[in-house]
Amino acid sequence: xxxxxxxxxxxxxxxxxxxxxxxxxxxxxxxxxxxxxxxxxxxxxxxxxxxxxxxxxxxxxxxxxxxxxxxxxxxxxxxxxxxxxxxxxxxxxxxxxxxxxxxxxxxxxxxxxxxxxxxxxxxxxxxxxxxxxxxxxxxxxxxxxxxxxxxxxxxxxxxxxxxxxxxxxxxxxxxxxxxxxxxxxxxxxxxxxxxxxxxxxxxxxxxxxxxxxxxxxxxxxxxxxxxxxxxxxxxxxxxxxxxxx
Ligand code: SAM
Numbered sequence: 001x002x003x004x005x006x007x008x009x010x011x012x013x014x015x016x017x018x019x020x021x022x023x024x025x026x027x028x029x030x031x032x033x034x035x036x037x038x039x040x041x042x043x044x045x046x047x048x049x050x051x052x053x054x055x056x057x058x059x060x061x062x063x064x065x066x067x068x069x070x071x072x073x074x075x076x077x078x079x080x081x082x083x084x085x086x087x088x089x090x091x092x093x094x095x096x097x098x099x100x101x102x103x104x105x106x107x108x109x110x111x112x113x114x115x116x117x118x119x120x121x122x123x124x125x126x127x128x129x130x131x132x133x134x135x136x137x138x139x140x141x142x143x144x145x146x147x148x149x150x151x152x153x154x155x156x157x158x159x160x161x162x163x164x165x166x167x168x169x170x171x172x173x174x175x176x177x178x179x180x181x182x183x184x185x186x187x188x189x190x191x192x193x194x195x196x197x198x199x200x201x202x203x204x205x206x207x208x209x210x211x212x213x214x215x216x217x218x219x220x221x222x223x224x225x226x227x228x229x230x231x232x233x234x235x236x237x238x239x240x241x242x243x244x245x
Contacts, residue, residue, distance in 0.1 A: 010145070012048055012049055012050050012060075013037070013041055013043075013049040013050065014049070014050040014051075014052070014058075014142045014143075014145070015029070015033055015036070015037070015049060015050070015051055015052075015142060016051075016052060016053065016054065016138045016141060016142055016149070017029060017033065017051050017052075017053050018053060019053060020053070020055075020056065021051055021052070021053050021056040021057075021059045021075055022056065022059075022075060023059075023075055023076070023077060023078070024074070024075060025074070025075045026064070026072060026073070026074055026075075027051065027061065027072070027073045027074075027075060028070055028071065028072045028073070029070070029071045029072075029073065030069060030070045030071075033071070034067065034068065034069055034070050034071045035068070035069075037049070037063070037066065037071045038066045038067065038068050038071055039068060043063050043066055043071075044063065044066055045063050045064060045065065045066060046062060046063060047062065047063045047066075048060055048061070048062050048063075048076070049061055049062075049063070049073075050079060051073070051075070052080075052141075052146075052147045054141075054147070054148055054149040055082065056082060057078055057079075057080050057081045057082040057083075057147050058078070058079045058080035058147050059075050059076070059077065059078055059079060060075075060076045060077050060078075060079050061073040061074065061075050061076060062074055062076055080147055081147075082147050082148065083146065083147045083148050084148075085111060085113045085146070085148045085150075085244075086111055086113065086239065086242070086243040086244050087113060087169075087189075087190040087191070088111070088112055088113055088190075088191050088192075088193070088235065088238055088239070088242075088243060089112070089113060089114040089115070089116055089169070089191070089192040089193070090107050090112045090114070090115055090116065090192070090193050090195070090231060090235060091116040091117075091118045091161065091192055091193065091194040091195070092115070092116070092117060092118065092194075092195045092227065092231050093117075093118055093119065093120045093122075093123040093195070093196050093197035093227065094117050094119070094123060094125040094126070094128045094155060094197075095124070095125060095197060095198060095227050095228060096124070096125060097125070099226075099227075099228050100125065100128065100133075100228075101132070101133075101136055102228060103227075103228040103231055103232065104133050104136045104137060104140075104152070105136045105137075105139070105140045106140075106228075106232050107150065107231065107232065107235060108136070108137050108140035108141055108144065108146065108150045109140050109143070109144045110232065110235045110236060110239055111146075111235075111239055111243055111244060112150055112235055113148075113150060113151070114150065114151050114152075114153070115133070115137075115150060115151070115152040115153070116152075116153050116156070116161065116192070117152070117153065117154070117155040117156070118155070118156055118157075118158050118161045118194070119155050119156065119157050119158060120158045120196060120197055120201060120202075120205055121158070121201075121202045121204075121205060122196070122197050122198075122199030122200060122201070122202065123197045124197060124198065124199070126155070127155070128155050130152060130154065133152050134152060137149055137150050137151075137152060158205060159208075162208060162209065162212055165192070165212070165214075167213070167214070168189075168190060168214075169189075169190040169191060169192050169214060170187065170189060170190070170191045170192070170214050170216055171191075171192050171194060171209070171212060171214050171215045171216065172185065172186070172191060172192070172193045172194065172216050172218050172234065172238070173194050173206075173209045173210065173215050173216065173217045173218065174193065174194060174195045174196070174218060174220055174230050174231075174234055175201070175206060175209075175210075175217040175218065175219065176196075176200055176219075176220075176224055176225075176230075177206065178217075178219055179216075179217035179218045179219045180216075180217075180218060180219065181218070181219055181221075182218040182219065182220055182234060182237050182238075183237055183241065185216050185218045186237065186238055186241045186242050187242070188242050189242075191238060191242065193231070193234045193235060193238065194209065195227055195230045195231040195234065196227065197227055198226070198227055218234075220233050220234055220237075221233075
């Protein structure tokens with residue numbers, strides 16, 4: 001028996017919209033979204049695509065009017081429930097432009113729920129273009145099939161962030177100076193992974209994290225990883241052990 005191909009085909013274009021989504025609703029897309037649909041994809045009236053807004057799951061939509069500046073659509077039917085994203089946050093010291101963009105994009109694909117830029121003593125990049133980060137988050141979610149968007153907070157000073165952390169979350173502290181193997185330390189439950197900047201943590205910062213409630217220093221192996229490699233290696237290990245892989 002030939003398996004019926006999954007429907008809707010995963011090849012349908014996927015677009016994030018802010019609008020509420022429900023069966024029969026009319027949605028209009030303007031600006032860059034309209035340009036993408038009308039001028040890049042050259043979609044015509046009747047063509048189908050997938051919409052999601054980060055709240056209401058994913059929906060099949062059809063083009064009604066493919067205007068160059070404004071595209072109107074109608075919502076046909078639900079295609080996927082709103083997902084529950086594994087409760088993993090990634091606290092990271094911002095790194096150079098390009099590398100931080102890559103880190104954010106990969107963290108979204110891997111399933112991170114929340115991104116927390118933390119300014120440590122040796123952090124070189126002190127300001128982060130959150131608008132650019134948010135557009136990477138949306139694009140990565142469109143590409144990888146997420147129905148929930150990851151969120152990114154404004155950069156926080158290390159001490160403030162460490163003190164203000166919510167209770168009940170294990171803080172896996174990626175410590176290049178050593179600790180138990182991460183794979184053996186992971187346990188179920190809400191978690192935050194903390195990764196330092198290219199220059200690493202100062203001894204004082206490392207001591208303060210180690211003393212923090214719920215903190216678990218972990219090793220990511222015998223080699224020194226770049227910050228973005230460490231972040232994604234740790235997220236991967238957590239997702240495979242305590243996440244939704
Ligand atoms: N300047 C540090 C040094 O030379 O030892 C390296 C810092 S590393 C480029 C950036 C961050 O990645 C570290 O602060 C740590 O959070 C994480 N990291 C890199 N390799 C690691 C490892 N083998 N185990 C645990 N964490 C690691």
